[in-house]
Amino acid sequence: MTTEHHIFVCCSFRGNGAPQGTCNKQGSVNYLPYLEEELSDRDMEGIQVTATGCLQVCDRGPAMVVYPENWWYGNIKGEGDIDAVLDSIENGEPDEAHLL
Numbered sequence: 001m002t003t004e005h006h007i008f009v010c011c012s013f014r015g016n017g018a019p020q021g022t023c024n025k026q027g028s029v030n031y032l033p034y035l036e037e038e039l040s041d042r043d044m045e046g047i048q049v050t051a052t053g054c055l056q057v058c059d060r061g062p063a064m065v066v067y068p069e070n071w072w073y074g075n076i077k078g079e080g081d082i083d084a085v086l087d088s089i090e091n092g093e094p095d096e097a098h099l100l
């Protein structure tokens, strides 16, 4: 399967795996299983989800980035906001409400 999109989710891990940072403290790690489940439910293929270290937009987190579109999203506060991010990929239009 070819990767057409990549979603990077800030989980603000330290090098040793210890959690830190605002995105992690706001539960961004919990977004990973929801993303995978929702991608499956929507039959969205070719989308890779990766947990990252700090994306340097902490004051506007939880944050994620969609490539190759280079859409930087912030204030992702739960499943509804994740749905909006996935909608944006499906529609090919950025979710203006969360765009940084």
Ligand code: FES
Residues within 6 Å of the ligand: 010, 011, 012, 020, 021, 022, 023, 024, 053, 054, 055, 056, 057, 058, 059, 061, 062, 063
């Ligand atoms: S901790 Fe997520 S952007 Fe810095």
